[in-house]
Amino acid sequence: MEPDRAALQRGLAALGTVILGKSTQVRLCLACLLARGHLLIEDVPGVGKTTLAHALAHVLGLAWQRVQFTSDLLPADVIGVSVFERTRQLFEFRKGPIFTQLLLADEINRASPRTQSALLEAMEERQVSADLTTYSLPDPFFVVATQNPHDEVGTFALPESQLDRFLMCVTLGYPDADHERELLKSGARRELLPQIAPALNSVALLRIQAAVRAVHVADALLDYTLALIARTRARADLKLGLSPRAGQGLIRASQAWAYMQNRAAVMPEDVQAVLPAVVAHRLERREGLDMRAGSALTDEILKAVPVPL
Amino acid sequence: MDSRLRAVPPPLHAEREPLRPMLWTIAAFVAGALLNVDRIPLWATAVLIACAAWQLSVAAHKLPALPKPAQLILTFVLVTCVVATFHTLNGLPAGTVLLVVMGSIKLLETRGRRDRYIVIGAALFLLLAACLDRQALARLPLYLGDALLCCTALLVSAYGGAGLEIRVAAKLAARSLLLALPLALVFFLFFPRLPGGFWALPANDDAITGLGESMSPGSISQLTASYDPAFRVRFAGAIPPPQERYWRGPVLHDFDGYTWRRGVVEAYRQPALRYLGEPFRYSVTLVPDANRWWFTLDTVVGSPDKHVFFSYDYDLIAREPVTQLTTYDALSYTHTESSEPLSNFARKIESALPPNRNPRTRELAARLRERAAADPDFVRAVIDFFRTGGFQYSLTPPMLDLDSVDDFLFHTREGFCGHYASAFVALMRAGGVPARVVTGYQGGEWNPIGGYFLIRQSDAHAWAEIWIEGRGWRRVDPTAIVAPERLSRGILDILPNAVSGRTRLLYTTPLLVHLLQGWDALNTAWNERIVKFDVNMQLGILERLGVRSADWTALVAALASGLIGWLAWIAWHIGRSAGPRPADRLARAYARLCRKLARAGIARDAHEGPLDYAARIVRRRPDLAPRAQPLLARYAHLRYGPVGGEVAAAATAAFERMVLRLHVARRPRSTPLRRSKSL
Numbered sequence: 001m002e003p004d005r006a007a008l009q010r011g012l013a014a015l016g017t018v019i020l021g022k023s024t025q026v027r028l029c030l031a032c033l034l035a036r037g038h039l040l041i042e043d044v045p046g047v048g049k050t051t052l053a054h055a056l057a058h059v060l061g062l063a064w065q066r067v068q069f070t071s072d073l074l075p076a077d078v079i080g081v082s083v084f085e086r087t088r089q090l091f092e093f094r095k096g097p098i099f100t101q102l103l104l105a106d107e108i109n110r111a112s113p114r115t116q117s118a119l120l121e122a123m124e125e126r127q128v129s130a131d132l133t134t135y136s137l138p139d140p141f142f143v144v145a146t147q148n149p150h151d152e153v154g155t156f157a158l159p160e161s162q163l164d165r166f167l168m169c170v171t172l173g174y175p176d177a178d179h180e181r182e183l184l185k186s187g188a189r190r191e192l193l194p195q196i197a198p199a200l201n202s203v204a205l206l207r208i209q210a211a212v213r214a215v216h217v218a219d220a221l222l223d224y225t226l227a228l229i230a231r232t233r234a235r236a237d238l239k240l241g242l243s244p245r246a247g248q249g250l251i252r253a254s255q256a257w258a259y260m261q262n263r264a265a266v267m268p269e270d271v272q273a274v275l276p277a278v279v280a281h282r283l284e285r286r287e288g289l290d291m292r293a294g295s296a297l298t299d300e301i302l303k304a305v306p307v308p309l
Numbered sequence: 310m311d312s313r314l315r316a317v318p319p320p321l322h323a324e325r326e327p328l329r330p331m332l333w334t335i336a337a338f339v340a341g342a343l344l345n346v347d348r349i350p351l352w353a354t355a356v357l358i359a360c361a362a363w364q365l366s367v368a369a370h371k372l373p374a375l376p377k378p379a380q381l382i383l384t385f386v387l388v389t390c391v392v393a394t395f396h397t398l399n400g401l402p403a404g405t406v407l408l409v410v411m412g413s414i415k416l417l418e419t420r421g422r423r424d425r426y427i428v429i430g431a432a433l434f435l436l437l438a439a440c441l442d443r444q445a446l447a448r449l450p451l452y453l454g455d456a457l458l459c460c461t462a463l464l465v466s467a468y469g470g471a472g473l474e475i476r477v478a479a480k481l482a483a484r485s486l487l488l489a490l491p492l493a494l495v496f497f498l499f500f501p502r503l504p505g506g507f508w509a510l511p512a513n514d515d516a517i518t519g520l521g522e523s524m525s526p527g528s529i530s531q532l533t534a535s536y537d538p539a540f541r542v543r544f545a546g547a548i549p550p551p552q553e554r555y556w557r558g559p560v561l562h563d564f565d566g567y568t569w570r571r572g573v574v575e576a577y578r579q580p581a582l583r584y585l586g587e588p589f590r591y592s593v594t595l596v597p598d599a600n601r602w603w604f605t606l607d608t609v610v611g612s613p614d615k616h617v618f619f620s621y622d623y624d625l626i627a628r629e630p631v632t633q634l635t636t637y638d639a640l641s642y643t644h645t646e647s648s649e650p651l652s653n654f655a656r657k658i659e660s661a662l663p664p665n666r667n668p669r670t671r672e673l674a675a676r677l678r679e680r681a682a683a684d685p686d687f688v689r690a691v692i693d694f695f696r697t698g699g700f701q702y703s704l705t706p707p708m709l710d711l712d713s714v715d716d717f718l719f720h721t722r723e724g725f726c727g728h729y730a731s732a733f734v735a736l737m738r739a740g741g742v743p744a745r746v747v748t749g750y751q752g753g754e755w756n757p758i759g760g761y762f763l764i765r766q767s768d769a770h771a772w773a774e775i776w777i778e779g780r781g782w783r784r785v786d787p788t789a790i791v792a793p794e795r796l797s798r799g800i801l802d803i804l805p806n807a808v809s810g811r812t813r814l815l816y817t818t819p820l821l822v823h824l825l826q827g828w829d830a831l832n833t834a835w836n837e838r839i840v841k842f843d844v845n846m847q848l849g850i851l852e853r854l855g856v857r858s859a860d861w862t863a864l865v866a867a868l869a870s871g872l873i874g875w876l877a878w879i880a881w882h883i884g885r886s887a888g889p890r891p892a893d894r895l896a897r898a899y900a901r902l903c904r905k906l907a908r909a910g911i912a913r914d915a916h917e918g919p920l921d922y923a924a925r926i927v928r929r930r931p932d933l934a935p936r937a938q939p940l941l942a943r944y945a946h947l948r949y950g951p952v953g954g955e956v957a958a959a960a961t962a963a964f965e966r967m968v969l970r971l972h973v974a975r976r977p978r979s980t981p982l983r984r985s986k987s988l
Contacts, residue, residue, distance in 0.1 A: 216949075216950060216951035218948065218949040218950065218951075220948050220949060221949050264950060264951060265946075265949045265950040265951055266949060267918055267919070267920055267945055267949050268918035268919075268949070269918040269920045269921050272916075272918065272921075302916055303916050304916070305916060306915035306916055307915070307916055307917065307918050307919075308896075309895075309896035309897075309899050309900055
């Protein structure tokens, strides 16, 4: 499996040249995809969400489609539509943009709840049902969605149940001064994309995903993960604790992270590394202006739960 | 034969016995036996060595184990030997030998941990036997070393497998002993001691040293060459001047012309004394010498102990020989007077001379007596005779013939205290003055470190007592007349060749003298405070602690509270350092590792994983990293990695050992230079 690891490192390096100074976030995004999870990139406009999504698709060497979500976007625009074929006298299903390996869903919170839920159902089941026929989505299949949480006019915030479908929610944030200077100097990063050679392809990616699933998870680590989850449920200031699905996701993401760290087994450090990205968007405080629990909350949880000896 | 029985696996001892625990067990037992080696017969030592050597060969797979029947026969034979030697299995000497012998046989069948525990237990009992037998300070390091050895052997054995590494085990053993120290202290201070010599077992056949009950010409010179201590005296208050430091011992009444004996004389009534001047209070600590004499400053007023007889001639005679360190307080007056007349009976005894011996002495006495008006004049004349007669002080005088006094006074004229006292008393008696020989010690060396006088065998002395009507018994020291310097200076100054070269070197080099004095003071303190620690001192401590009218109940209460205090201390210690006890071995070892690193100043946060912790150590304490990092990585692998079963158990044990072996310095060896970023 060494070539795969090398390819992965190449891919990371390539991503690093496009997205400047965000190596942790980039690694998290990659880990999310290696763990077969869907990714939500959440931030204000103009920090490179879409560029990151593009770069990911590019580097992974996957077929990709991009959908710009708007309030008048219909489920059929995403999933596809059955059209009556006059010559053959039957309805024929025209596959929508979702039938691809990587779907870029830009500004997902601008779409109506109906469209959102159509997409999210497809994400979860990795198949689409239309006209009594079920169509499987390709494998691998990822959704990389972006959204701007501060934009409130004309948006439909994703409910928790749907946010839960995203394995990770990554926030980019502004670049630091040095990297911003670099950005200003060199112009649009998206122009760099064509110059990047894909580091992986779908076959290699599937292989890596299998390897990630094989990363050892010790009982002790499960104990630690359970303690973390229990902690979120015990806290009185949270509306909901983490679901079992979130726990599964946490383990999978940790496995991917451990794989990227060239480890044969998941360490508590791996859990700690992915935990904010995996759980922050699933936790909500009961009160207060801060709707979405931020990194401060995940930090508190991490600090409150001792690593068992 | 039942076929099932044939399928039984080979007996346990066919399995490979790890060498190291066996080695340590043997070492502990042999060391315990060696502590008693001078008290066990040679054959028992031979048995011990043979068994140890055999078992060593078995452990090294050079010899087969001794079969069971042979062991049984050996046991029977050896126990019979013990009984034959001691005629009993009771008591310390026989018990010690029995323990050595049985332990040696147990060694032969030692397989596995349980057996090793038994043998090490026997070794500990041998240590106890040695402690019961002798409590000299010089043996303390030996006993401590043996205790450490036994505890180390226990730890090495307890660990199983190839055993714990020696350095680690020794450190743990020392730590355990230290932790037990407060408990030992509590027991020492407050465990109710049975009054009387509970531990003092009947004296063994130690050679009797010191003054005896007879004096022949030359007998005291053997003592004079010995620098062994006889007793120590600590004065409370005033100290008598040097010329008054006469330590009274056996008084000799009976003379056969050559030897003075205490004699089987009928005691006469002791004339009532009037004490003059101030008394001297002091305590004497006798070195055990198997004699019954309790020495006192001349003249003691009474017996300090109901078991010690205060004789008519002012001697203290104990009922039992002195076989253990004995301390007593006494009160003496150096000046006394007696106006009573001496009874005829007493006068007869103290004037008796063998009829046909020493004729020239009688002649001389008669001559001097004729010229003297009264007894004091006669005494003065005799003293003058000694002063002017050309006598010489010598520790190696020529042999005297049977009429020893004649030979000495008119022929050899060379001798030491015994000769002079003997001749003087003979002359007195011949001249009709009641007189007797008093043996004892004179002088003593002041130990400035301990604040006491050390009286050595070399201070042994003999002098005369004469009866002057109207004044009582007066001391006359003819040696002081012939050789006054003998009293003020040591034997070394006067006759350096009288003692061996080694003794001369030891007692004339100032530095060595100081060291010897210091060592003697230390020994004395040890004997007085530790060995002689008894129920009275225990109660004294309680009273100093504020307990009024302390008694047994107070002692038991103090013991109980001390015990509880110790347990509380241990509990607190464990609770503080360990926290809740981790569930498994790996966790315990990891907790120990974290504690060690925490002591080095870099504690793990509870939520910190092993790898983050290692990374932090690399950043903060690079000096620790080379040792700490591999351990943390190993733990991470064992805890979270894909390992299990046998491999995990073995690796965990290895990890435990590595953690135990780890030593971390509290401070970094070199502080990295801090560079300021700001200008």
